[in-house]
Amino acid sequence: MVDQQIRDLIKKEEERQQNLVHLIPSENFASDEVRMALGSCLTNKYAEGYPGRRYYQGNEFVDQIENLAIERGKKVLGVEHLNVQPYSGSPANSAVQMALLEQGDKICGLKLSAGGHLTHGHPKITFSGKFFESVQYDVEEDGRIDYDKLEELILAEKPKMIMAGTTAYPYILDFKRFGEIADKVGAWLVADISHIAGLVVGGVHPSPNEYVHIVTSTTHKSLRGPRGAVIGVTKKGLEKDPELAKKIDKAVFPGLQGGPHENQIAALAVAFGECDTQEFKDYAAQIVKNAKALAESLRKNGLKVFGTENHLMVVEVGFEKGKDAAVKLEENGIVVNANTIPHDTASPFRPSGIRIGTPAMTTRGWKEKEFEELGNKIAGIIKSI
Ligand SMILES: Cc1ncc(COP(=O)(O)O)c(C=O)c1O
Secondary structure: OOOHHHHHHHHHHHHHHHHOEEOOOOOOOOOHHHHHHHOOHHHHOOOOEEOOEEOOOOOHHHHHHHHHHHHHHHHHHOOOEEEOOOOOHHHHHHHHHHHHOOOOOEEEEEOHHHOOOHHHOOOOOOHHHHHOEEEEEOOOOOOOOOHHHHHHHHHHHOOOEEEEEOOOOOOOOOHHHHHHHHHHHOOEEEEEOOOOHHHHHOOOOOOOOOOOOEEEEEOOOOOOOOOOEEEEEOHHHHHHOOOHHHHHHHHHHHHHOOOOOHHHHHHHHHHHHHHOOHHHHHHHHHHHHHHHHHHHHHHHOOOEEEOOOOOEEEEEOOOOOHHHHHHHHHHOOEEOEEEOOOOOOOOOOOOOEEEEEOHHHHHOOOOHHHHHHHHHHHHHHHHOO
8 A cells, every 4th residue: 555645745854855954963763775775674573682582483684783883882882791772862871870770860961951851860850850860960051061060069969870972062072071080989970972972973072982981872863873872881881880781781671661663773884984094084084164154154243152072062142042043044045943042041942042053064075165155144044033
């Protein structure tokens, strides 16, 4: 049966993706090879368990695929152990927390309004905020983390786990300092590199591996793979607890998930293969160059820009005008998202800024010149609201 209704909608979405300028920092365009694996017959197969230890028959080829994803991922991410089964970033972080914390233990992450993620202990409404006691750190007026203040907080609160990772932070993260601080209180340190994974793999953001116990990451943002996530265990992690890899695997399955999505894992193997090329390194370097060019152009046009040292920036557009700016930009073919600015006093539904990222259009081949011109256009639209 041909489902024309869905086909038509997919076609329209495809045109939307092709025709607009995409600047949501967490979005990208996966390759045809990645999408081929995602749409393959692997979606038909159940494979509960891990390679060589499955609960169902018929996993001869699936095992080979998952092992390839693990080996390629370990190589490009530089970790000792890698679980490639998390369905997405949120379940990956939940699995890590489930593996290493008891209900009521203390967890510490960056505030959502400061560019942190919901799964890093956002109070009351999230799994990590409901089941654990959450303390959160903030950024300063300039949008940066003050590591001395963070250290004071950690020494006073002594959390059992610290989440070092961000969704809207335009600066390089000092994983070394995070590591020194976590070690002072014996806390587990988790680097959630979801946003910057492509930059880390491409060598344009320092790797956290030497300083943290665990690395989590989504695979669909700057990494440019399928939607999904991974959990890596570092040498430092295994030194802290030789059973760490087993604990993580058990938390993913059977702790939190059932059958892994092997089509997604095959696509991830393809993406990791693509990461291991000079072309990917060039792409990662270009993302950062493009972000700098865009930030500079916006500044020249009089806008206040937080950042950038990575793939994204936060732009102040006026009190409560973030949503209006995002809507107006979309009307002009430019897709961004409304975002809080550091210490925003406006509500999160009507924040005072927008978040802009360069990975997707870098994949499309854009360079500094295009981003400079885009900056002029964006500034003109923002000034008109
Ligand atoms: C830092 C970080 N961690 C985790 C996630 C969650 O990923 P997902 O949306 O795949 O659950 C995100 C998504 O934006 C993120 O930015």
